[in-house]
Amino acid sequence: MIPLKTLGRALRPGLALLSMALLAGCQSALLDPKGQIGQDQKTLLITSVVLMLLVVIPVIVMTIAFAWKYRASNTKARYEPEWSHSTAIEVVVWSIPCLIILVLAVLTWRSSHALDPYRPLQSDVPPVEIEAVSMDWKWLFIYPQEGVATVNEITVPVDTPLNFRITSDTVMNSFFIPHLGTQIYAMAGMQTKVHLIANEPGEYFGISANYSGHGFSKMGFAVHATDNAGYQAWLQKVKASPQKMDDAAFQALAANRNDKEQYPVTYFASVQDGLFKALLDKHMMGGHKHEGHDHAATGAEPVAMCTSGDN
Incomplete structure (x- = not known):
């Protein structure tokens, strides 16, 4: 019997090609906006992802680099079993995420108001x-x-x-x-x-x-x-x-x-x-309840009434 690990390695290239073929005809409407609101949301999405990658990418790179440098076969790597603290490392790992969170907070505050769906668009053209x-x-x-x-x-x-x-x-x-x-x-x-x-x-x-x-x-x-x-x-x-x-x-x-x-x-x-x-x-x-139609059977529940019709 072929081991599962060996089978997985053999199928991996085929699965990757199949995924690419299935996604070849897909288009991401969110990343191809045709209106100003969609464009602003795309910019916000990309900006947020880039800011978060400022933490994610260095962590991934450093994880691989540390694992390679301090591997068991590398006898030149320093061995410090008693090491427990570094002020410089603490400053870096706390200050950068805090700054990113601060920038994201400002973006969220501004975009929440600028992209409020209830906010009418300014234009000389009648809506x-x-x-x-x-x-x-x-x-x-x-x-x-x-x-x-x-x-x-x-x-x-x-x-x-x-x-x-x-x-x-x-x-x-x-x-x-x-x-x-x-x-x-x-x-x-x-x-x-x-x-x-x-x-x-x-x-x-x-x-x-x-x-x-x-x-x-x-x-x-x-x-x-x-x-x-x-x-x-x-x-x-x-x-x-x-x-x-x-x-x-x-x-x-x-x-x-x-x-x-x-x-x-x-x-x-x-x-x-x-x-x-x-x-x-x-x-x-x-x-009123539609006769002969029970939404509970479809997995959806009726929505409770609201006290105001202008929200």
Whole structure:
């Protein structure tokens, strides 16, 4: 029988090549931001990692160097069994980490305010308002300024602030567009906010970053960033839809809980006034349990009500 250690050594090169092949088509959206918020978060992430590596790398190098220098076969290495203290070493091993922690504390304080998701972006361009509702297992997007709605797709103009107001009609989810940055939770009976911007045209994607049940993996949506002309053309396409988003349409949409396939992109040419606020009020006043659907069976729990709808 081949020893496990020998087998592991033999398989190691193959496993490394397999890992490289599997990851070859992967792209890290977090490290390829297409908006100012995402870019600022990338800079913060890289800066924090570099600062921490100022400790990690020397420790790794010194561990290897000490092990080599003081190996049993090196008879030239000094042997000092009674050695117990060095002021110089103590100063180095304590002062450098303390300085790094101080710098990280300042970065954290400043970035926590500068990248606050509730903080509106400063721009001369009027923002686009989008109301996002997480459902089973899809996203409903309402454009209150334009009076239209979509399912599993949003289109936004580039270099324009995007003001998202987010809630949930079911369990807690998490709204996240990796290329633009900042994920934030969607909770029933509560309104959360996030302000983003797309600075480059392109086709991006959005996800729910919080496991919420069997259909969690189907909660992806398309994000199209285009120029103003393309945005207006898309709005005209949506307004040409024969469907309208009113209370009856919303109930029909909520009743469709297919967790096997992703819900198709759907357009609604008009939206009932106050639909988003009515959804918030419904859950704040006690909500309702979807008949024939038990989230406990999917491993997700209902979210407790909040006393305020404007958070």
